Amino acid sequence: MLYLIFWPILQQERPGLLPEKPVPVIFDENWVYQRPASRYLRARARGEAFGEDQRTRIPTKQSLETFARYLCNFLEWCAWARHPWGDVEYLDHLINGYQRHMESGIFSAEKRPLAANTINRRVDEACHFLSWAGRAGLRRHFKISARAGSMALGGMSSNRRTVEFNSRIGKVRPNPSALRIPTEEQVARWLRGVKIEKGLVKALMCELIIKSAIRREECAQWRIDTLPLDRNSWDVYGEKLTLSIEHGTKGSKRLGELKEEIGPRRHIVIPLELAESIHHYREFLRPKIRMKYVNAAINSNERRRRLKQVENRLFLSEHTGLPLTGKQLWKDWTEVKNKPYSGWSPHLGRHYWSCHTLLKLHRERENLLATGCAITSDWIVGNAQSDLLMVVQPQLGHIDVQTTNVYLRWLQKMALGIKHADDWMNNLEDLPSDAGGEHG
Structure with a gap:
């Protein structure tokens, strides 16, 4: 069973009113309107899909299209596996069924295992949909296995804050050898x-x-x-220039004078x-x-x-x-034919900049030290954490703890010479890949 995404044609704008925002709708291959899935996407578009106590930012049109694609894939799996979505449970069906079938390649267009990041995003969206459906009374309560955690946010030490969050248990761990940064x-x-x-x-x-x-x-x-x-x-x-950007940035959007979406301003x-x-x-x-x-x-x-x-x-x-x-x-x-490696994407270009920036700052600091001074792992990590907060995070606009730890581990290996310089490309774990949608 195939599920298809359609974008409704909106009415023309009326004076004094903001333009309507398009929201995708879903039909199956028999042209049957999928009312619950389409209702969910409307709630997603309004930032209301996670309940009144967890309102989120309003997604862009591109993000809505990505959510709809993930949801269609989940609905197709439900039909393929003969598990009505109203009866799907987290461990029995999502983790031990949907996720495992994507990992093994049984449920994929090319019958090959899918990337960990793709699998995790699809399962995440299925969890969002099923949780919303439970709150909307369209199925019984959907329980997700999760663990509590915390994250430090803020580029400057005076602005740092810690937020609490729940991390879903059972996510696929990326294969380190498949996530590389070029020279x-x-x-x-x-x-x-x-x-x-x-x-x-x-x-x-x-x-x-x-x-x-x-x-x-x-x-x-x-x-x-x-x-x-x-x-x-x-x-x-010196040889650098500072400017600000606000178009296309992630975060809460507002309408500009030309009715264009504008995000939070960031200096780069x-x-x-x-x-x-x-x-x-x-x-x-x-x-x-x-x-x-x-x-x-x-x-x-x-x-x-x-x-x-x-x-x-x-x-x-x-x-x-x-x-x-x-x-x-x-x-x-x-x-482009001459890619550094298969899978090289714009999102990985951000990690490329981050890694090389950290290494350059480390080398500059290292050159200032007296000859013969011992370079310890603690010294590297301590200074790199400062570089991450003061330089890398403000430039990226966002960096999570998991990615931060990956950068630190990589820098330790590069700086201490634990492995040959060419081998460092194989050691960036847990970095998200880019599947064509706007993430990260």
Whole structure:
């Protein structure tokens, strides 16, 4: 049994009212409307799927599509395994059934084991749906096995706070050998391949992610004036430049003056050399690319309309002159022939930046020490924790305890020379991969 996602056509906006937000609906292959699943997605869209005491941020359209895809997959498994979702229990069916079938490859399109991150996200969404259904009276209460934990948040020590949370028991542990970060030489070769195969604009976007650790949606939503138009107003310190981003960032959204979604503002640092490349593209190449969109108009009236149309997004397709999306960026990033390795994605580009930044800071600190001074594991970890809080976390916008520990373990191995330098790529455990959705 297949389950299909449809996006309803919304009514036109009325003066004085905010535009309606589209929410996907689900039908099965016999065109039977899946009312509970669609109701759940509406609750998800309003941030109400987790109960009144656990209201969450309003998801984006892309996130809603991802939730709907995961939910369809779970419903397909229920039909395939002949377990009505109303009778599904956590350990007996989700962990020992749905999860194991994905791990073994029995329940997968290519009959191959799925990545741990993909499995965990699908099971998480099934848990959300079943828990909501229990609260809505559509099935009996759904009990999830979980353990309590805590996490330190905040980039500066004065702003740090600890939050309590429950972690689901039974998650699939990622295979360390399948989660790798490339060397600088591999990334340089890959970037050259992006430029040759996909064009200068996409190569510039990839370079921006690699050198700033922003998310791919933050890159796609980069505005013309994100880098200030006036070079004299650039906040430059040495060979780096500080600026702020708010379009495409994760967190609670608000509507801007142009009815565009704006997230929490975050300050990031980029190399001055990269800023100069962006500025050159903006001043000299982008206007020519935009004219491709204008000149493709079917008549003179449409051409005049397009000439007057304002497009604030910076990165445009060299073929159409239209803004490039996060999905297009992910597709081109992963399609390049000369990838560092299979599975290399924009999300892993954030981990690449983090690891190399920590190592660079360690090397700089190490060079300041007197010759012969002993480098201990405690010394490395203590300084790296400070670097994580002061440098890495503010740049990323988010970093969890699990990822922090992975970074620290990797840095210890690199700094203390426990393994050969080329072998460090095989030791990054528990880092989430990117399956095409906007996560992390």
